[in-house]
Amino acid sequence: MADPTHLSLAQARDALKARTLSAKELTQAHLDAIAGAKRLNCFITETPDLALSAAAGSDARLARGEARPLEGLPLGIKDLYCSKGVRTTAASRILDGFIPTYESTVSAHLLSDGAVMLGKLNLDEFAMGSSNETSAFGPVISPWRRNGDDAGIVPGGSSGGSSAAVAARLCLGATATDTGGSIRQPAAFTGTVGIKPTYGRCSRWGIVAFASSLDQAGPIARTVRDAAILLRSMAGHDPKDATSVDAPVPDYEAAIGASVKGKRIGVPREYRLDGLSGEIAALWDQGVAWLKDAGAEIVEISLPHTRHALPAYYIIAPAEASSNLARYDGVRYGLREKGRDITEMYENTRARGFGAEVRRRVMIGTYVLSAGYYDAYYVRAQKIRSLIKRDFDLAFAAGVEAVLTPATPSPAFALGEKGSADPVEMYLNDVFTVTVNMAGLPGLALPAGLASNGLPLALQLIGRPFDEETLFALAAAIETAAPKLPAPEAWWSA
Numbered sequence: 415m416a417d418p419t420h421l422s423l424a425q426a427r428d429a430l431k432a433r434t435l436s437a438k439e440l441t442q443a444h445l446d447a448i449a450g451a452k453r454l455n456c457f458i459t460e461t462p463d464l465a466l467s468a469a470a471g472s473d474a475r476l477a478r479g480e481a482r483p484l485e486g487l488p489l490g491i492k493d494l495y496c497s498k499g500v501r502t503t504a505a506s507r508i509l510d511g512f513i514p515t516y517e518s519t520v521s522a523h524l525l526s527d528g529a530v531m532l533g534k535l536n537l538d539e540f541a542m543g544s545s546n547e548t549s550a551f552g553p554v555i556s557p558w559r560r561n562g563d564d565a566g567i568v569p570g571g572s573s574g575g576s577s578a579a580v581a582a583r584l585c586l587g588a589t590a591t592d593t594g595g596s597i598r599q600p601a602a603f604t605g606t607v608g609i610k611p612t613y614g615r616c617s618r619w620g621i622v623a624f625a626s627s628l629d630q631a632g633p634i635a636r637t638v639r640d641a642a643i644l645l646r647s648m649a650g651h652d653p654k655d656a657t658s659v660d661a662p663v664p665d666y667e668a669a670i671g672a673s674v675k676g677k678r679i680g681v682p683r684e685y686r687l688d689g690l691s692g693e694i695a696a697l698w699d700q701g702v703a704w705l706k707d708a709g710a711e712i713v714e715i716s717l718p719h720t721r722h723a724l725p726a727y728y729i730i731a732p733a734e735a736s737s738n739l740a741r742y743d744g745v746r747y748g749l750r751e752k753g754r755d756i757t758e759m760y761e762n763t764r765a766r767g768f769g770a771e772v773r774r775r776v777m778i779g780t781y782v783l784s785a786g787y788y789d790a791y792y793v794r795a796q797k798i799r800s801l802i803k804r805d806f807d808l809a810f811a812a813g814v815e816a817v818l819t820p821a822t823p824s825p826a827f828a829l830g831e832k833g834s835a836d837p838v839e840m841y842l843n844d845v846f847t848v849t850v851n852m853a854g855l856p857g858l859a860l861p862a863g864l865a866s867n868g869l870p871l872a873l874q875l876i877g878r879p880f881d882e883e884t885l886f887a888l889a890a891a892i893e894t895a896a897p898k899l900p901a902p903e904a905w906w907s908a
Contacts, residue, residue, distance in 0.1 A: 417443065417583075418435055418439065418440050418443045419443050419444055419447050419583040419584070420583055420901065421586070422586070422635075422636055422637050422639070422640055423487055423586040423587050423635055423636070423637075423639075423640035423643060423644070424637070424639050424640055424643060426440060426487055426586055427484075427485075427487060427643070430472075430476055430481070430485060430486045430487075431476070431481060431485075433476065436469075436473050436476075436486075437469040437470075437472035437473045437476065437485070437486025437530065438466065438469045438470060438473055440469070440486060440487075440488060441465050441466060441468075441469035441486070441488050441530050441532070442466070442469075444465075444488045444532055444583075444584060444585055444586075445460075445462050445465060445466075445532065447582075447583055447584050448460060448532065448533070448584050450906075450907040451582055451584055451906050451907060453555060453906040454554060454555045454556075454557060454578055454579075454582055454584075454906050455536060455551070455552050455553065455554050455555060455575075456490070456535055456536055456554055456575045456578050456579040456582070456584055457490070457532075457533045457534065457535055457536065457575065457579070457584075458493045458501075458503055458505065458533075458534050458535065458536050458549075458551050458575070459493065459500060459501050459503075459533050459534040460532065460533035461500060461531055461532065461533045461534075462532075462533075464500070464531060465488065465530050465531060465532050465533075468525075468530045468531065469486060469488075469530050472485050472486035472528055472530065473486065475528070481528065482526070482527045482528035483527045483528065483643070483646070483647055484524060484527040484528045484529040484643070484644075484647055485527075485528035486528060486530060487528070487529050487530060487586050487587070488529075488530045488531075488532050488585055488586055489524060489529045489530065489531060489532065489585055489586060489587050489588060489589070489644075490531075490532050490533060490534075490535045490575070490576060490579045490580075490584065490585040490587075490588040490589070491521055491524075491531055491533070491534055491535060491588070491589050492534070492535045492537055492573055492575065492576050492588065492589045492590050492591060493505060493534035493535055493536065493537055493575070494537060494540075494541055494591055494621055494622045495518040495520065495521045495534075495589055495620065495621050495622075495631075496514035496516060496517065496518045496521075496620040496621070496622070497514060497517060497518070497521060497531070497534060498514055498515060498516055498517040499513060499514075499515075500513065500514075500534065501513055501534070502514050502534065502622070503534075503550070503551070504537070504539065504540050504541070504622040505536060505537045505538065505539045505540070505548075505549035505550055505551055506539045506540055506550050506742075506767065506768065506769065506772065507550045507749055507766065507767050507768075507769075508742045508744075508748050508749045508763065508764070508767025508768055509622075509742070509747075509748045509749070509767075510748055510749045510767075511748065511749075512747050512748050514620075516620060517620060518617075518619065518620025518621050519617035519619045519620055519652045519654065519655065520589060520616055520617055520620070520621070520631045520648045521589065521620070522620075523647050523648055523650060524589070524644075524647050524648065527647045529647070532584075532585050535573075535575030535576050535579055535588055536549050536551055536552075536554045536574065536575030537549060537571070537572045537573060537574060537575050537576075538571040538572035538574065538596075538771070539768075539769045539771060539772050540622065540624055540735070540739065540772050541572035541573075541591055541593055541596055541622075541624045541629075542572065542624065542735070542771050542772055542775055543571040543572050543771055543840070544570065544571045544572070544595070544596075544599060544833075544840050544841070544843040544844060545568035545569075545570065545571045545574065545827075545829075545832070545833070545840065545843075546568060546569055546570065546571040546572065546573075546574025546575065546578075546600075547568065547571070547829060547830075547833075548571075548769055548770075548771040548772070550769055553566075553568070553574075553829055554568075554569050554574040554575050554578050555567070555569070555578070555829070555906070556568060556569040556570075556574075556577075556578050556581070556603065556604055556826060556902075557569075557578055557581050557582035557604070557902040557904075557905075557906065558581070558603075558604060558605070558826065558868075558869055558870065558902045559868070559902070559903075559905065560828075560867040560868055560869060561867050561868040563867075565828040565829070566828060566829045567603075567826045567827070567828055567829070567869065568603065568826055568827060568828070568829055569581070569600055569603055569604050569826070570596075570599045570600030570601070570602065570603035570604065570826065571596060571599070571600060572591070572593075572596040572600075573588075573590035573591065573592075573596050573597055573600045573608075573634060574600050575588075576588035576589065576590040576600065576634045577590070577600035577601055577603065577604040577606050577608070577634050578600075578604060580604070580606045580634050580635060580636055581604040581605055581606050581636075581901075581902060582902065582904075582906070583901065586635070586636075586640070587633055587634065587635040587636075587640055587641075587644050588633065588634050588635075589631065589632075589633060589634075589648070590608060590631070590632055590633065590634045591621060591624075591629055591630065591631050591632070592608075592610035592629075592630050592631075592632055592847075592851065592857075593624050593625050593628045593629050593630075593731060593851060594628065594727055594731060594844045594847060594848040594851050595843070595844045595846075595847025595848060595850075595851070597609065597610045597632045597633075597634060597859070598610060598821055598847050598850075598857055598858070598859035598872075598874060599821065599822055599843060599844065599847055599859070600634065601634050601821075601859045601860070601861075601872065602821035602822045602859045602861075602870065602871070602872030602874075603822065603825070603826035603869075603870065603872075604826075604870060605861040605870035605872075605899045605902075606634050606635065606636055606861065607634070607635050607636065607637060607638050607640070607641045607858070607859070607860045607861070607889070607893075608632065608633070608634040608635075608641070608858070608859050609632050609633065609641050609645060609856065609857070609858040609859075609882065609885065609886075610630050610632045610850060610851070610856060610857045610858075611630060611631075611632050611645060611649060611856050611882055612630075612659075612854060612855060612856045612877075612879050612880045612881075612882065613627075613628075613630050613657065613851075613854035613855075614657050614658055614659035614854070615630070615649050615659065615661075615663075615856070615880065615882070616630060616631040616632065616645075616648050616649050616650075616658075617631070617650070617651075617652030617654065617655040617658045618630070618631065618655050618657065618658075619652055619654040619655040619658075623734075623738040624731070624734070624735055624738065625730065625731040625732075625733075625734035625735055625738070626657075626734055626738060627657075627730070627734060628727075628730070628731060628734070628851045628852070630851070631648060632645065632648070633645055633648060637893070638670060638858075638860060638886060638889045638890045638893050639667060639670045639890070641858075641886075642666035642667045642669065642670055642886045643666070643667050645666050645882065646663060646664075646665060646666050646667065649663045650663050659880070661880060664882075664883050666882060666883060666886050668883075669883040669884070669886040669887045669890070670886060670887070670890045671887075671890055672883075672887040672890075673709065673887075674705065674708050674709060674710050674887055674888050674891050675708070675709030675710070676709060676710070676711065677709075677710045677711065677815045677816065677884070677887075677888070678710070678711045678713055678813050678814050678815050679702075679705055679710050679711065679712050679713070679814070679815065679816055679817070679818050679888070680713055680714070680715035680809050680814040680816070680817040680818070681698075681702060681712060681713070681714055681715065681817070681818055681819075682714075682715050682716065682717040682720065682817060682819060683714055683715070683716055684716065684717050684718065684720040684721060685717075685720065685819045685820065685846060687823070687845070690820075690823065691823065691824050693825075693865050693866065693871065694820045694822075694823060694824065694871065695820075697820065697862055697863055697871050697873065698818070698819070698820050698873065700862070700863070701818055701862060701873045701892060702818065704891065704892050704895040704896065705818065705888065705891065705892065707895065708891040708895070710888070710891075712818075713814065715809045715812075715814060715817070716805070716809075717802075717805040717806065717809070717849070718805060719798060719801040719802045719804075719805050720802070720805070720849055722798045722801075722802070723798075723802055723845075723848050723849045723852055724841065724842070724844065724845055724848055725795075726794075726795040726798040726799055726802070726852065727795075727844070727848040727851070727852060728778070728841055729778075729782050729791050729792060729794075729795035730792070730795050730796065730799065730852075731775070731779075732775040732776070732778040732779035732782070733778075733779040733782050733783050733792050734779070735772075735775050735776060735779050736775070736776045736777075736778075736779030736780045736783065737779070737783075739768075739772070739776055742763075742764065742767065742768075743760050743763060743764070744759055744760065744762075744763030744764075744767070748767070749763055749766065749767040750763055751763040751765075751766050751767075771837075774837065782795075799852045799853075802849055802852045802853055803852065803853040803854070806849075806853045806855060806876075810878050815877075815878065815881075815884055816875050816876060816877050816878070816881075816884055816885060816888055817875070817876040817877075818873065818874070818875060818876075818888075819846055819873070819874045819876065820846050820872075820873065820874060821846060821847070821859040821872040821873060821874040822843060822846060822847075822872065823842065823843065823845055823846065824843075825865040825867065825869040825870065825871060826869050826870075846874060847874070849876075850876055854879065855876055855877060855878070855879060856876070856877045856878075856879070856880075856881065856882045856885055857874055857875065857876045857877070857885075858874065858875045858877075858882075858885045858886070858889050859872045859873070859874050860872060860873060860875075860889050860892060860893060860896075861896070861899050862892060862896045863896060863897060863899075864897075864899065870899060873892060875888050875889055875892075
């Protein structure tokens with residue numbers, strides 16, 4: 415058999431069931447790929463012994479004809495998900511040495527469905543970033559390169575370890591999280607598929623919190639079908655999470671190949687921003703054409719409060735982060751720095767344990783929640799959030815079944831190229847994605863072409879609440895029509 419790491423997750427599943435490939439062979443091939451890809455810095459913690467043990471168990475189940483939905487399939491787990499008995503860091507020094515005694519609900523679902531965990535994937539510290547450059551364990555490097563240029567390219571953030579590992583064939587799929595675009599933007603930058611499901615579709619229990627009203631778990635994979643397979647296992651009601659919705663989980667894979675004829679797709683005029691890249695605009699137009707050819711009806715819609723989404727997001731998210739991160743004080747777990755008294759111990763621990771971006775957002779969040787500024791900033795941002803959600807509600811009420819937009823305002827950029835002098839420059843990468851989190855909607859990013867510099871470009875589909883099936887059907891139609899992206903050349907193993 416050819417290199418099994420180049421199989422899609424669905425192809426690997428079928429090969430395992432047909433017994434033309436063993437789970438141990440598949441797992442070992444991925445472990446070998448990881449060992450040869452240290453330059454990408456995708457993994458914070460590798461778990462080869464656990465992986466091979468799980469693969470042996472999967473082979474035994476496969477031999478008995480007792481295969482579970484993900485039996486023997488090697489995955490990477492974003493290091494924001496707590497893994498029982500395995501170091502979990504959130505890419506922060508403040509969680510140094512933290513080994514959970516419990517498993518996050520979503521990763522527990524994957525493991526109980528037979529998935530093999532290869533290790534814990536790198537990310538922006540506490541998921542705060544758009545380029546995976548804020549990790550305490552160093553930046554992740556994308557497997558992609560610009561034409562004729564050896565500069566390291568960012569894989570997007572915060573789930574950059576997940577997107578880079580999937581794109582580099584180091585795992586068949588990966589878990590990720592999305593607070594303002596942290597699944598969809600990395601997927602867009604690396605030519606992979608990422609879906610942020612509806613808020614409440616996947617449990618947040620056991621996932622280190624950033625902004626609790628915005629965070630949502632989801633998968634990154636190489637194909638639309640693979641993402642659908644993973645989401646079915648990840649989703650489901652969890653009584654341990656008060657925001658988890660008790661609703662049936664559809665067979666998302668069954669939506670792949672479903673007809674999209676007659677579906678009304680909205681194209682928001684407000685997303686045609688001043689200065690939008692010509693290549694991005696052309697790709698968007700091409701996406702419209704592909705859906706028309708598939709039988710969909712395209713209608714122009716208005717989402718008038720879109721222009722307020724980014725500033726409102728960067729008030730709400732830091733405010734919630736400042737509250738969630740107050741628990742990291744050096745008392746119960748993780749890093750502890752000495753001090754003359756408990757106050758100084760808190761101060762020293764947080765000063766050394768948190769990186770610059772986390773400190774910046776905690777300070778912003780504390781400021782907007784402080785007396786005298788709460789109404790002026792936080793309350794106003796929440797009102798804008800309600801208006802953003804209403805814009806989408808009105809569009810859906812008028813018969814629109816999904817919305818098509820660009821995923822990012824540009825292709826990926828080089829390490830250190832943005833945000834070093836002005837953090838707002840980095841925040842602007844989220845301009846097309848934050849509305850989805852603010853409204854609690856599902857959003858899917860998928861590759862649709864290459865920029866003139868050779869880097870991937872992507873489209874985004876936004877759906878009605880708990881209608882991920884329509885997104886998968888539409889995404890599959892685009893995937894069929896779009897040119898197939900080549901795998902990035904393995905320069906990192908030279």
